[in-house]
Amino acid sequence: MEVPLAPSAAPVVEERVAPRLGWRAWLRPMLRSANWSATSEYSPIPRSVHVLLWLWLFALDALKLGTALAALPRFPDTAAGWQPVLPLLGRLLLEDMCGALLFYLTWRWLIPRTLGRARIMQYVALAALLVLPYAALLGWVTTQTSRKSVQVSAYRAPATTNKQKAVAEAIKEHKEKPPMPEFWMRIISAGIIGAFIVGSSSALRITGDYIRGQRNRREMERQQLLTELAMLKTQINPHFLFNTLNNIYSLTSRKSDKAPEAVLRLAEIMRYLLYESSTDTVPLSREVAHLRSFLDLQRLRLSASAQDAIQFDVTGTSPECAHPIAPLLLLPLVENAFKHGDLTARPVAVHISLVLASDGLLRFSVLNHVAPADAERELPKQPGGVGLVNLRRRLELLYPGRYVLDVQSPPGQHLVTLVLLG
Numbered sequence: 001m002e003v004p005l006a007p008s009a010a011p012v013v014e015e016r017v018a019p020r021l022g023w024r025a026w027l028r029p030m031l032r033s034a035n036w037s038a039t040s041e042y043s044p045i046p047r048s049v050h051v052l053l054w055l056w057l058f059a060l061d062a063l064k065l066g067t068a069l070a071a072l073p074r075f076p077d078t079a080a081g082w083q084p085v086l087p088l089l090g091r092l093l094l095e096d097m098c099g100a101l102l103f104y105l106t107w108r109w110l111i112p113r114t115l116g117r118a119r120i121m122q123y124v125a126l127a128a129l130l131v132l133p134y135a136a137l138l139g140w141v142t143t144q145t146s147r148k149s150v151q152v153s154a155y156r157a158p159a160t161t162n163k164q165k166a167v168a169e170a171i172k173e174h175k176e177k178p179p180m181p182e183f184w185m186r187i188i189s190a191g192i193i194g195a196f197i198v199g200s201s202s203a204l205r206i207t208g209d210y211i212r213g214q215r216n217r218r219e220m221e222r223q224q225l226l227t228e229l230a231m232l233k234t235q236i237n238p239h240f241l242f243n244t245l246n247n248i249y250s251l252t253s254r255k256s257d258k259a260p261e262a263v264l265r266l267a268e269i270m271r272y273l274l275y276e277s278s279t280d281t282v283p284l285s286r287e288v289a290h291l292r293s294f295l296d297l298q299r300l301r302l303s304a305s306a307q308d309a310i311q312f313d314v315t316g317t318s319p320e321c322a323h324p325i326a327p328l329l330l331l332p333l334v335e336n337a338f339k340h341g342d343l344t345a346r347p348v349a350v351h352i353s354l355v356l357a358s359d360g361l362l363r364f365s366v367l368n369h370v371a372p373a374d375a376e377r378e379l380p381k382q383p384g385g386v387g388l389v390n391l392r393r394r395l396e397l398l399y400p401g402r403y404v405l406d407v408q409s410p411p412g413q414h415l416v417t418l419v420l421l422g
Helices: 021-029 047-070 079-113 121-145 163-175 182-253 258-275 284-299 306-309 332-342 388-396
Strands: 312-314 350-356 362-370 405-406 413-420
Touching: 021 405, 047 079, 047 182, 079 121, 079 182, 121 182, 182 258, 182 284, 258 284, 284 312, 284 350, 306 312, 332 350, 332 362, 332 388, 332 413, 388 405
Parallel strands: 312 350
Antiparallel strands: 350 362, 362 413, 405 413
8 A cells, every 4th residue: 555655845945134234334344444554554643744734724814813803993902802803713713623633534544444445436435525514514603603793895876966865775776686695605615625625634645655655665675685785795605615615626636735725725715705795895905805815726726837827917006995895796707717717828827907097997807718628528517607697786786887897708718807987
């Protein structure tokens, strides 16, 4: 017997109705700063901005008060004489307070939450919401504090014999004209002033932030350059040490008695690298002495009769020359001459020249001979060129637009000339 199965209940789908967001929830994301840095938002307002704002407000007050005093028969010298001006003084004080509040609200609240997030339409809308109450309040207060009883109106009466009748007709004709919408005119006037205050605050805030950003950007670029220069300088020491150890290895492999002297020379050079080259510039005399020590180390690779194959001519300097130069700037050029040059060339294998002119122009040239390539044996490809790459980068950072690095390769020779402008 078949028992009829009860129909399966359909799955109940719960429909979730999205809750309606109130105006506060809708307004909260608009009022929350997202991309504006906390440092920029809560940084104190510059003192110069305070001074400029209040000087402008007090200048307007002085102009309005001077105009009101000029309309009086004589300058008030008693308390009773100042009584008609008291409503004007109270209105000016209220205008200053409202103007300052509008200025600071724009600076602290409006700019970070609108233009700080690149939302121009929100800026325009919220700026209008700030200006409207300001204009309505000051327009109403100005209208209420205006003393219409002291306003003098002049009417031109037609030339006639009956003076009283002519004046009465002129006044009647004036009264029949539609009254001037004074309240709305004052609101429009206050709105223009409020818009000017918001615009001035926005312009000053944006200009200040732009100048501050440019200053921070320049400082970051300077720190980046200093870091890069420090890294380039630290790469010189291992590069030089690597080449010098190769030379010492060649001496020890030949059981040369010059190996201990080479180690001593290396210690002197390393002392200069560690303790005297950490500054931004060094006297040229110290750099020349360092190059002489390096050349003495390289001469140990030559025989006693071939010491003149390495020549170093210096012109225009003295042992106490204080002409500033970046440390270890000339060493890479000399290193490459010994690394890639042919020291067996005679009578001169490497010729180095340094000339310092009276106007501060420095010319440094290195000429070395290049051994002919061995066609029967393929030379191993070794990584190199680190010294020259670092040198070019250091020149770009330290002497921008003030250096010339010329590399020439005549037959059998290699000539590098570096010119530094004083």
